[in-house]
Amino acid sequence: MAGTGTDAVTDEYDVIVLGGGPAGEVAAEFATAGSPRTAAIVEHELLGGECSYWACMPSKALLRPGEVVRSGQHMAGVSATGPDVEPVLSRRDSFTHDYDDSAQVEWADSVGVDLIRGSGRIDGERVVVVDGTRRLRARHAVIVATGTTATVPDTPGLRAALPWTSRDATAVREVPRRVAVVGGGVVGCESATWLADLGAAVTLVVRGSGLLGRVEPFASELVTEGLRERGVTVRFGTEIRAVHRPDVEDTGVGRIHGGPVALEFSGGGGLEVDEIVVATGRTPATAGLGVDEYLDERGYLKVDDQLATAAGWLYAVGDANGRALLTHMGKYQGRVCGDVIAARAEGRPTDGRGFRADGPVPQVVFTSPQVASVGHTAAQARANGFDPQIVDVDLAVAGAALFRDDFTGRARLVVDRARDVLLGATFAGTEVSELVHAATVAVTGRVPVDELWHAVPAYPTVSEVWLNLLTEVRRGRDRGHHTHV
Ligand SMILES: Cc1cc2nc3c(=O)[nH]c(=O)nc-3n(C[C@H](O)[C@H](O)[C@H](O)COP(=O)(O)OP(=O)(O)OC[C@H]3O[C@@H](n4cnc5c(N)ncnc54)[C@H](O)[C@@H]3O)c2cc1C
C-alpha cells in the first residue's frame, strides 16, 4: 500500500527503515526498486530529514546570496549591494517548503514506499515498534538511518541559556546584532559566514588553533583570512568557562532566545552577545533504539563496507554509522545498502564492486573562499603509509582572472608515487566548488597521472589549474618531494 503520510496498514514489510533523511529514503528506494518487495520508512519529524529542512538546503540557500554579491562587487562594470535580509530569508523558506514535507511524501508514494509517522525502536530480531505500540516485522532487513543531532556541551550555564544550534542558525528569523559562534568546524565556519552576510557582528570562538580541523592547513588559513577580511572576529585558543543569561525566553526556532548573553573565557576575559550558536559537533541519534550491542564507543553503529552490522539483518546508513557525516555519502551508502539487500533477497552474490561503499569522500565547505576536497590530505596520506608527492599551485589561471576580478586561491594534489595515481586533491579559493568532481573521478578511477595529462582543460576556464598542477607533478618528479608555484 502506498504511503499517505498517515498510518499505513501493513504490519509486515520486506524492509523497514528507521529515519527518513536522505540516506534512509535512498536505501528504501534501492532495496525495493523494480521488485514486488515492500518497504516502510518510520519517521518522527519530517520526511527528508535534517538535510532538507535544517542543514544543507537552508544553509546553502543562505550562503549563496553573499557570494553572488561579492562576485558582483569584484567585477568592473557591475554594481552589487546586499544581501537584503528579508528576500534572502524568503528564498531560504522556499527551499525548506516552510517545513512541510508533502512533496517528499509524494515522492515516497511514487516509489511505493510507505511512510509511518512515529518514533521507531528495535525490539528483537527484525521487529520494530513504533511509538511503543505498533509492532512491525521485516522479512529481510531493518536499516537504521536516524542521523545525528547537535551536541551542546555541558559548560556551566550554556544549556540554561537556550543557545542556538544549527537548527536555529539555518532557520534564522531574527538576525542577532552580536553573535558568538562556538566551534571552528564546518557548521561554525559556514554559519559565521552567512550570519555576517546578514549583518551580524560575529565572533567565532575556537578552542583549537585552526579552523576546519581535517582540511589542508593552507585551506584553513585562507578561510580564516576570508572571515577576518569580512569583519568576523576569530578567537583561537579560547574555551568558554561559563555562560550567563539572566533573561531567557523560549521564543521559538530561529528567534533570539531572550536578553544578552555573557560568556566567560577560561583564560580570563569574556564577551557579551545577543545570541550564541553552538556548533561543537554532532551526537548520533542511536540512544534508546535497542541497538546498543552494535554501537562503537562514540555511539555510532559499526558497519562493514556493505553497511551491515554484525547482525546480518541489521544495516545502518548515513550519519548514524559515523563514516562520513555528509548527505552525498549517506545517499551513496543508501544505494549500496539497498542493492546489497535486494541481491541477498534474490539470492544473488554480493561480492562485486557495486556492493562496497568504500569510495573516496568529497566535500565542499561553502565559506568564502570555499574549500573543495576529496580523498587524502598530505598528512593523511603520510599517516596511511604512502610516500606522497605533494604539489601546490596558485589558482591564478586565465579562466580564473576572467571569472572574477578578485579570484585567488591555491590547489594541492597528493600523488602516490608508487602507483602514479592521485590520492587526494584540495582546492581553496573563490567559488571552487565545481572543481572537485574532476578530482573525485581521477581518485576513484585511479587514473594514472600520465593519462590525466591527456585530459585537456578547456581554455579559458578555471579548470586550467589542472594543467598547472600536472605540469608541476612532472617537474616535481625530477626535483624532489614538494613543489610550489
Ligand atoms: C548546518 C548543517 C549544514 C550541512 N550542510 C551540508 C552540506 O552542505 N553538504 C552535505 O553533504 N552535508 C551537510 N550537512 C550534513 C548533512 O546534513 C547530514 O550528513 C545528513 O543530513 C545525514 O543524512 P541522514 O539521512 O543520515 O540523517 P538525517 O538527515 O539526520 O535524517 C535522520 C532522520 O531520522 C529521523 N529519526 C531519528 N530518530 C528516529 C526514530 N527513532 N524514529 C523515527 N525517525 C527518527 C529524524 O527525524 C530525521 O528525519 C550539514 C549538516 C548541518 C548540521
Ligand SMILES: NC(=O)c1ccc[n+]([C@@H]2O[C@H](COP(=O)([O-])OP(=O)(O)OC[C@H]3O[C@@H](n4cnc5c(N)ncnc54)[C@H](O)[C@@H]3O)[C@@H](O)[C@H]2O)c1
Ligand atoms: N558543507 C558541508 O559539507 C557541511 C556543512 C555543515 C556540516 N557538515 C557536516 O556536519 C558535521 C558536523 O559539523 P560540525 O561543524 O558541527 O562538527 P565538526 O566536528 O566538524 O566541528 C566541531 C568543532 O567544535 C569544536 N568543539 C567540540 N567540542 C567543543 C567544546 N566542548 N567546546 C568548544 N569547541 C568544541 C571542535 O574542536 C570542532 O572545531 C561535519 O562532520 C560535516 O561533515 C558538512
